[in-house]
Amino acid sequence: MADVAVIGGGIVGLAIADELLRVHPDLAVEVHEKESAVAQHASGRNSGVLHAGFYYSPDSMKARLTRVGNALLREFCAERGIPVRDTGKVVVTRNASELPRLHDLHQRGLANGVELELVDERGLLELEPLARTTETALWSPTTGSADPVAVAQQLAARVAERGGRVLVGSAVHAAGPGWITDDGGYRRVGHVVNAAGLHADTVARWFGVGEEYRMLPFKGLYWYGDWPAGRLMRHVYPVPDPRNPFLGVHLTVAADGRAKIGPTAIPALSREAYSGLDGLSVGQAWDVARTLPRFLTSPHHDARALVASEVPKYLHSRLVREAAELVPSVRPADFRIKGRPGIRAQLFDTSRNRLEMDFVVRQGPRSTHVLNAVSPGWTTAFAMAREIVQSWEPT
Numbered sequence: 001m002a003d004v005a006v007i008g009g010g011i012v013g014l015a016i017a018d019e020l021l022r023v024h025p026d027l028a029v030e031v032h033e034k035e036s037a038v039a040q041h042a043s044g045r046n047s048g049v050l051h052a053g054f055y056y057s058p059d060s061m062k063a064r065l066t067r068v069g070n071a072l073l074r075e076f077c078a079e080r081g082i083p084v085r086d087t088g089k090v091v092v093t094r095n096a097s098e099l100p101r102l103h104d105l106h107q108r109g110l111a112n113g114v115e116l117e118l119v120d121e122r123g124l125l126e127l128e129p130l131a132r133t134t135e136t137a138l139w140s141p142t143t144g145s146a147d148p149v150a151v152a153q154q155l156a157a158r159v160a161e162r163g164g165r166v167l168v169g170s171a172v173h174a175a176g177p178g179w180i181t182d183d184g185g186y187r188r189v190g191h192v193v194n195a196a197g198l199h200a201d202t203v204a205r206w207f208g209v210g211e212e213y214r215m216l217p218f219k220g221l222y223w224y225g226d227w228p229a230g231r232l233m234r235h236v237y238p239v240p241d242p243r244n245p246f247l248g249v250h251l252t253v254a255a256d257g258r259a260k261i262g263p264t265a266i267p268a269l270s271r272e273a274y275s276g277l278d279g280l281s282v283g284q285a286w287d288v289a290r291t292l293p294r295f296l297t298s299p300h301h302d303a304r305a306l307v308a309s310e311v312p313k314y315l316h317s318r319l320v321r322e323a324a325e326l327v328p329s330v331r332p333a334d335f336r337i338k339g340r341p342g343i344r345a346q347l348f349d350t351s352r353n354r355l356e357m358d359f360v361v362r363q364g365p366r367s368t369h370v371l372n373a374v375s376p377g378w379t380t381a382f383a384m385a386r387e388i389v390q391s392w393e394p395t
């Protein structure tokens with residue numbers, strides 16, 4: 001019998017399994033991943049940005065975990081020989097009206113203990129000659145990039161080296177306190193860790209946890225440029241709208257030095273509908289259709305503006321035009337290579353009538369549930385795993 005069954009072979013499930021085995025080497029830990037390999041969803045389809053931690057409200061889990069998570073992820077990459085590209089990041093303003101929000105972001109970052117600096121237009125050009133700002137930009141030296149698939153694969157290898165079992169092609173069909181069923185049938189387990197990403201709300205409900213949440217998936221599309229590696233040196237981001245949990249279309253430098261534009265934040269009808277009708281589920285589309293009107297009328301977000309600005313970004317030309325407000329030399333013809341889209345496991349809280357902005361970790365009967373593992377969940381995974389395992393009591 002497994003002492004701990006982890007549902008989900010993304011970065012979060014793997015990091016929790018790894019940390020459990022580091023702290024409690026005698027535990028029998030198994031990770032169940034329904035796909036034929038780890039990191040087939042958000043953990044292998046994200047921007048690969050190691051965030052610094054300046055966006056988040058100081059009292060949030062995101063703020064608490066990002067700076068530490070960034071350091072732990074770098075440590076892991078160094079140990080396993082995975083290159084980290086030290087790009088840093090500049091946040092630029094498109095017009096003077098964005099300056100107060102840029103200064104708020106600076107203050108927020110300082111409150112979160114993040115290394116940050118305000119630079120003028122000349123200073124920006126020294127850091128990133130291709131970017132433009134109005135008067136001032138924010139410089140974050142600790143932001144970086146790494147290959148998320150390489151990270152997950154190496155983490156799965158370390159779980160196995162520590163004596164854990166990573167079972168791919170192993171979907172968990174149902175679970176409850178002290179048991180799971182997979183293709184092999186009913187099995188007793190000690191504790192269940194729910195790290196099921198886009199399906200974490202469903203798994204939580206099996207345990208009576210997080211009933212107030214509904215999944216509102218948002219798709220992110222990417223376009224790679226054909227620029228030589230390293231032409232763009234820094235990640236270039238706009239000032240985000242604090243009422244929405246997304247950062248706006250930006251340019252990032254991948255671990256291999258290629259520049260890419262994205263991701264968009266377009267409402268998706270199903271959790272794994274990455275392209276066309278593939279992955280479309282009528283039941284999930286119905287759930288989204290029931291939740292979307294509540295989001296659109298929520299007083300806590302500018303949801304109509306968000307949807308109105310995001311949907312046109314399906315158009316390549318529109319997306320590139322927006323990126324060109326940050327880096328004017330970006331041309332549609334140069335950014336024609338489609339990246340793998342990703343879908344965010346964004347939850348809507350029906351009790352507060354708003355999108356959940358923070359990570360949610362809940363204990364249930366003989367179970368631990370990681371909900372709303374949205375960005376920067378890749379950066380924070382090792383730090384979150386530490387926190388969960390520190391307060392974990394065997395059942």
Ligand SMILES: Cc1cc2nc3c(=O)[nH]c(=O)nc-3n(C[C@H](O)[C@H](O)[C@H](O)COP(=O)(O)OP(=O)(O)OC[C@H]3O[C@@H](n4cnc5c(N)ncnc54)[C@H](O)[C@@H]3O)c2cc1C
Binds near residue numbers: 041
């Ligand atoms: C477009 C996009 C860009 C992002 N960019 C960044 C970024 O630059 N930096 C950053 O820090 N974060 C970023 N994020 C967020 C980050 O990718 C996620 O927070 C993180 O990957 C979540 O990891 P996870 O393990 O919880 O989820 P996932 O990677 O989705 O893993 C969950 C796994 O559970 C499996 N599963 C589900 N149900 C079952 C079941 N019943 N049985 C067995 N297996 C099951 C799934 O197949 C999946 O592999 C981004 C996310 C998206 C979508």
